[in-house]
Amino acid sequence: MNKSTLHIAILESSKIICEGIQAILYQSDMDCRIRRLGTLDELIELLESNPVDILIANPLQFVNREKEIRKIRKSYPSLSIAGIDFGMMHKPSTLTDVTFTLYDSSEHILHLLLKLDKKSQSHSNEKEGEENLTRREVEVLTGLVNGMLNKEIADALNISIHTVVRHRKNIAMKTGIRSQSGLTIYAISKKIISIEDIDL
Amino acid sequence: MADLIDGNPYLLLMLQHFNIDFRVSDRTLLQLCHQYGISERLFLSIANLYNGSGTGGEQPFTRKDLLQVIDFLKSSHNYYRFDKYPQISAYIRQLQENHPEKELKLLEKFFNEYFTEVREHLDYEDEVAFPYFITLLGDDKYKNDRQVYSSREYSDHHTDIELKLKDLKNLLLKYITIDNDLDLRRKLFMSLYELEFDLYIHSLIEETILIPSGVDIEREQNE
Numbered sequence: 001m002n003k004s005t006l007h008i009a010i011l012e013s014s015k016i017i018c019e020g021i022q023a024i025l026y027q028s029d030m031d032c033r034i035r036r037l038g039t040l041d042e043l044i045e046l047l048e049s050n051p052v053d054i055l056i057a058n059p060l061q062f063v064n065r066e067k068e069i070r071k072i073r074k075s076y077p078s079l080s081i082a083g084i085d086f087g088m089m090h091k092p093s094t095l096t097d098v099t100f101t102l103y104d105s106s107e108h109i110l111h112l113l114l115k116l117d118k119k120s121q122s123h124s125n126e127k128e129g130e131e132n133l134t135r136r137e138v139e140v141l142t143g144l145v146n147g148m149l150n151k152e153i154a155d156a157l158n159i160s161i162h163t164v165v166r167h168r169k170n171i172a173m174k175t176g177i178r179s180q181s182g183l184t185i186y187a188i189s190k191k192i193i194s195i196e197d198i199d200l
Numbered sequence: 201m202a203d204l205i206d207g208n209p210y211l212l213l214m215l216q217h218f219n220i221d222f223r224v225s226d227r228t229l230l231q232l233c234h235q236y237g238i239s240e241r242l243f244l245s246i247a248n249l250y251n252g253s254g255t256g257g258e259q260p261f262t263r264k265d266l267l268q269v270i271d272f273l274k275s276s277h278n279y280y281r282f283d284k285y286p287q288i289s290a291y292i293r294q295l296q297e298n299h300p301e302k303e304l305k306l307l308e309k310f311f312n313e314y315f316t317e318v319r320e321h322l323d324y325e326d327e328v329a330f331p332y333f334i335t336l337l338g339d340d341k342y343k344n345d346r347q348v349y350s351s352r353e354y355s356d357h358h359t360d361i362e363l364k365l366k367d368l369k370n371l372l373l374k375y376i377t378i379d380n381d382l383d384l385r386r387k388l389f390m391s392l393y394e395l396e397f398d399l400y401i402h403s404l405i406e407e408t409i410l411i412p413s414g415v416d417i418e419r420e421q422n423e
């Protein structure tokens with residue numbers, strides 16, 4: 001099968017913005033089909049019967065509906081979400097995979113979307129293969145299973161708490177283990193810590 | 201209905217949670233719904249979840265439907281509490297006895313702690329959340345007593361009890377070295393997968409049927 005059509009849904013109530021994004025996509029050589037949606041509920045309905053590879057969304061649509069978004073991500077793991085940044089978001093949203101602003105160039109936006117496409121194709125292989133933790137991640141993990149708090153780990157390694165959190169996320173993603181007690185068993189089986197250090 | 205069960209035996213779990221006998225004879229789905237006084241819409245919504253399609257929510261369910269949903273959820277709780285978790289626990293115990301690796305001791309400890317957390321989750325729902333919903337769905341005379349709690353509050357505290365189950369599965373699939381004992385290990389895996397499957401749908405029912413319906417009723421009553 002050659003390169004398949006990309007199914008893109010745009011969740012944005014502003015007609016101007018919607019048409020703008022649509023124009024950028026259609027003028028590119030990207031092979032895509034675009035659906036326009038006004039509400040999150042329309043998205044949920046669409047997903048039930050149609051494939052969607054990429055959702056481009058105004059993050060305001062997600063306000064107070066974070067749980068539903070997580071549920072959607074869980075039910076449709078191959079769906080990628082690109083958020084439109086209106087300059088009001090101060091921290092990167094955890095609900096989106098990438099964001100772009102209304103002032104980004106068309107090339108930049110297309111580039112981001114294409115990258116997302118690749119990601120959704122290699123989604124399943126990417127998770128495996130990448131089990132090996134970096135040295136820093138091992139250090140963070142060691143702190144974690146020794147019961148250190150984020151702040152303590154950050155101080156000990158001389159990095160910011162934000163970085164510790166990022167490492168923790170990566171550890172969870174690579175190992176598939178999320179709980180601290182589960183990570184302890186992981187660390188022992190990988191001989192990162194010795195079982196003698198743990199009281200049974 | 202028998203054909204449907206043939207196609208997806210997990211539907212047996214659903215029947216059990218609805219308290220429907222497995223001997224469905226030649227009855228159709230509709231006849232079965234009639235016999236047990238369950239609305240077709242409710243039955244289908246949940247059956248679709250078990251068949252891997254649909255997200256459950258969005259349709260308006262009647263109060264009678266929702267009371268049946270609560271019975272369904274309670275019955276699943278008992279299946280977790282008295283059947284599935286104890287079964288898994290017994291397998292892990294056996295595995296621990298068969299193999300000297302210390303990791304397995306840790307794994308057992310991990311599982312026991314997890315089971316305790318799950319029990320707390322289930323008890324909380326049985327003792328606090330569900331009674332609230334039952335009152336909410338009942339007559340208006342209790343209106344004043346129930347302001348202290350809300351669907352939102354339940355939703356905000358609703359934890360993900362499948363998380364550690366995934367950890368357990370991954371530890372066994374990828375990391376913990378045990379040799380042989382394939383029979384026992386397969387049984388353990390099959391139990392874990394069955395539990396994971398049912399638990400996933402269980403949470404979906406709580407979050408996409410029970411909570412949104414509760415929010416709607418609260419909104420109506422506050423108008």
Ligand SMILES: [Fe+2]
Nearest residue numbers: 273325402406
């Ligand atoms: Fe529950």
Ligand SMILES: [Fe+2]
Nearest residue numbers: 325358403406
């Ligand atoms: Fe629950």
